[in-house]
Amino acid sequence: MKLSRLGYLIKSGFTGIFSHGLMSFATVTITMACLIIMGSFGLLVVNINELIADLENENEVVAFIDENLTEEEARAIETQIEAVPNVSDAEFMSRAEAMENFQEDYDEDIFESLDESVFRHRYIIHLTDISLTEQTRLDLEEVDGVADVNAHLEYAQGVITMRNIVSIISLALIIILMVVCFFIMSNTIKLATFTRREEISIMRMVGASNGFIRCPFIIEGLVLGVLGGLLAFIIEWALYSLLLNRVMGGVASTLITLVPFASIMWPLLIAFLGVGIIVGVFGGSSAIRNYLKV
Amino acid sequence: MVQMNSVKMVYDSSGTEALHGVDLDIHDGEFVFLVGPSGSGKTTIIKLLTGEVHAASGEITVNGFDMMRIKRRKLPFLRRTLGVIFQDFRLIDKMTVYDNVAFAMRVVGASNSAIKERVPYVLELVGLKGREKRYPQELSGGEQQRVAIARALVNSPRMIIADEPTGNLDPVRSLELMLLLEKINELGTTLLVVTHEKELVNAFSKRVVAIDNGKIISDGMDGYYSYEIE
Numbered sequence: 001m002k003l004s005r006l007g008y009l010i011k012s013g014f015t016g017i018f019s020h021g022l023m024s025f026a027t028v029t030i031t032m033a034c035l036i037i038m039g040s041f042g043l044l045v046v047n048i049n050e051l052i053a054d055l056e057n058e059n060e061v062v063a064f065i066d067e068n069l070t071e072e073e074a075r076a077i078e079t080q081i082e083a084v085p086n087v088s089d090a091e092f093m094s095r096a097e098a099m100e101n102f103q104e105d106y107d108e109d110i111f112e113s114l115d116e117s118v119f120r121h122r123y124i125i126h127l128t129d130i131s132l133t134e135q136t137r138l139d140l141e142e143v144d145g146v147a148d149v150n151a152h153l154e155y156a157q158g159v160i161t162m163r164n165i166v167s168i169i170s171l172a173l174i175i176i177l178m179v180v181c182f183f184i185m186s187n188t189i190k191l192a193t194f195t196r197r198e199e200i201s202i203m204r205m206v207g208a209s210n211g212f213i214r215c216p217f218i219i220e221g222l223v224l225g226v227l228g229g230l231l232a233f234i235i236e237w238a239l240y241s242l243l244l245n246r247v248m249g250g251v252a253s254t255l256i257t258l259v260p261f262a263s264i265m266w267p268l269l270i271a272f273l274g275v276g277i278i279v280g281v282f283g284g285s286s287a288i289r290n291y292l293k294v
Numbered sequence: 295m296v297q298m299n300s301v302k303m304v305y306d307s308s309g310t311e312a313l314h315g316v317d318l319d320i321h322d323g324e325f326v327f328l329v330g331p332s333g334s335g336k337t338t339i340i341k342l343l344t345g346e347v348h349a350a351s352g353e354i355t356v357n358g359f360d361m362m363r364i365k366r367r368k369l370p371f372l373r374r375t376l377g378v379i380f381q382d383f384r385l386i387d388k389m390t391v392y393d394n395v396a397f398a399m400r401v402v403g404a405s406n407s408a409i410k411e412r413v414p415y416v417l418e419l420v421g422l423k424g425r426e427k428r429y430p431q432e433l434s435g436g437e438q439q440r441v442a443i444a445r446a447l448v449n450s451p452r453m454i455i456a457d458e459p460t461g462n463l464d465p466v467r468s469l470e471l472m473l474l475l476e477k478i479n480e481l482g483t484t485l486l487v488v489t490h491e492k493e494l495v496n497a498f499s500k501r502v503v504a505i506d507n508g509k510i511i512s513d514g515m516d517g518y519y520s521y522e523i524e
Contacts, residue, residue: 008400019388202384205344206445207374208401210367 009212013219020195024224027188031228031279032235034181035272038174039236042271043264045170050259052163056130059159062150063090063140065121071095074121077145081123084143086136088126095119120147130156182279190287193217200291210292217284225280229272236268237261295484296320296343296453301352303338303508312338313508315352320486322452325479327495328488329519330505336488339505340457343486344378345369357452374402377446377454377483381461383438385430385445391417392426395444402449412448420444420474436467443474453484460491468494495519 017024063081065074071094081090093101098119127136133156140149193200203213240261247258296318303313313335320326330336341347343356345364354361357375364372385394392413399409417423420440430438439459446454456475460468472487472494479485489495495502499517503510 005400005403198384199386202386202397203401204370205373205378205384206398206401206449207370207372207376209370212401 009215010219013216013223016196016216016220017223023188023191023195024220027224028228028231030184030188031181031225031276032232034177034184035229035232035275036236036239038177038181038275039232039268039272040239041170041173041177042268043236043240043259045166046264047259048166048170049163050257052159052166054257055159057126059127059130059133059152059155061125061127061133061137061140061152063123063125063143063146064148064150065123066145066147067117067120069121069145071121074145077143078123080143081125081140081146084136084139086128086132086139088128090123090125093122093124095121098122131160178275181275182283186279186283186286188283190283193287193291197291200288204292213292214285214288217288218281221280221282221284221287222277223280225276225278225283226273227276228280229274229276232276233269233272236272237265295322295355295357296486297353297355298339298342299353301342301354302350303335303342303347304350305347311508313342313349316505316508316510318503318510318513320453320484322484323479323482325476325485325498325500326487327498327500327502327519328486328505329490329495329502331490334506335508336505337457338508340378340455340486340488343455344376345372374449375452377449377451379439379442379446379454379456379459381458383430383435383442383462385438385441387430389429390426391422391428391430391433391441394430394441395448398445398448404449413444416444416448419447419478434467435462436471439463439467439471440474443471443478447478447483451483453486454478456485456487458489459487460489460494465493469497472498492519 065077074094075092078090078092081087095116098121099114099116102119103114125140127133133151133153137149137151137153140146200213244258244261298316298318301313301316302311304311316335316339318339328336328339338347342349342354342361345361349362352362356372359368359372359375361372386397389397395413395416396409399412404412414423414426417426420443422437422440422444425433425437430441433441439462443454443459454475459475460471463471468491475485475487476498496517496519501513501515502517502519504512504519
């Protein structure tokens with residue numbers, strides 16, 4: 001393609017945006033609105049997942065050591081315990097420490113006279129994947145020197161169910177919103193092309209190829225999509241920062257921690273621009289398809 | 295050059311038979327009036343020649359393109375050999391006179407230098423020198439139709455098809471426009487003018503093809519519009 005021709009096509013794509021300003025404004029606004037809704041939901045999911053990950057970390061498995069083993073012997077099996085698959089970390093707690101903890105937790109005189117021999121040496125273990133808790137419990141019991149393993153299976157199960165529900169609902173909602181977004185965008189561009197059907201028919205009449213007719217519309221869709229994506233990103237950024245300030249500055253910060261914007265900035269920007277471009281280009285080319293048939 | 299042999303045309307949507315076996319030959323350099331009442335099939339013939347509709351049966355050749363077998367992607371190449379003029383001018387309102395004409399050249403991939411050379415020449419030919427920067431709505435009906443003629447002419451088509459080109463013009467402007475078309479024909483372009491203006495047709499000694507009810511009822515070189523519409 002000649003450079004002057006390419007230049008003309010790009011120029012007419014941009015001219016189209018300004019000569020149908022109101023339609024362009026509507027298209028950008030709708031893309032932006034859809035992306036902000038989708039993005040907000042995505043950010044909600046990211047934060048919920050982060051919270052669930054925190055909950056997972058709080059789930060401890062306790063491996064009690066055979067009471068015949070001395071403290072040195074009990075400490076010696078740490079490497080074996082850490083070698084068990086799915087064990088993220090294991091921390092040794094001696095009888096004495098266990099008793100102190102117990103007495104702190106139940107601050108009653110009746111326990112003052114307890115002998116530490118009542119308690120056993122133990123390891124406090126965190127898991128990598130809590131859905132494998134049961135298997136890991138069995139594996140830990142196989143380790144020589146481990147007498148018993150205490151794992152909260154119901155807790156693990158609860159967290160897993162919650163994570164699954166959140167994932168399914170969020171995925172379904174994001175897909176629905178995507179479809180809605182595509183539909184609205186395509187219709188808006190279709191409306192914009194409807195006002196230009198006369199121009200398209202003139203182009204056809206003087207012998208323009210379909211590619212030549214389609215090109216400015218695709219460029220227009222691309223530019224509007226990118227613009228919608230960028231604006232949505234900036235607004236999402238502002239909204240999230242506002243929320244972050246409110247939450248982190250208030251009492252809520254003791255209960256929940258929000259993911260900092262910097263860590264999700266690039267994926268969000270790429271997703272917004274990607275969806276904007278795809279919707280714009282496909283919306284633009286599908287909208288004029290009907291006019292190119294003759 | 296146009297060759298139509300036993301062309302039948304049925305509109306799929308309504309099932310109406312618009313043409314019943316039309317035979318029509320137009321040779322290079324000819325000036326032909328196609329006349330007939332509304333609904334007689336004039337517009338259908340134009341649509342067949344420009345590839346907007348396809349005939350049910352028969353043979354149609356336009357400037358070397360076999361219209362019965364033409365692929366959709368080849369249609370732009372056919373249309374570049376034709377210049378079409380409509381009753382309602384069909385100009386792009388937001389473009390200047392110059393841009394409306396230059397647009398037709400850009401569409402077929404002409405270079406900027408070719409456009410700068412050709413457009414002023416054609417505008418001068420149709421008598422619109424000095425009007426380049428005006429917008430269509432600032433021009434009279436006759437002037438707007440001249441812009442449409444310039445646009446049809448700018449890519450040097452082998453044939454110009456004019457569909458009721460004087461339909462929106464007063465008699466004096468109509469005559470002027472027809473004289474312009476005659477001048478273009480003398481420069482070598484084949485002309486097919488669809489009209490039902492009797493006086494205008496009779497004022498020129500050209501070939502007149504009359505159509506009614508989807509059939510050609512007369513075809514004479516005497517330049518006389520013998521068919522009565524009313």
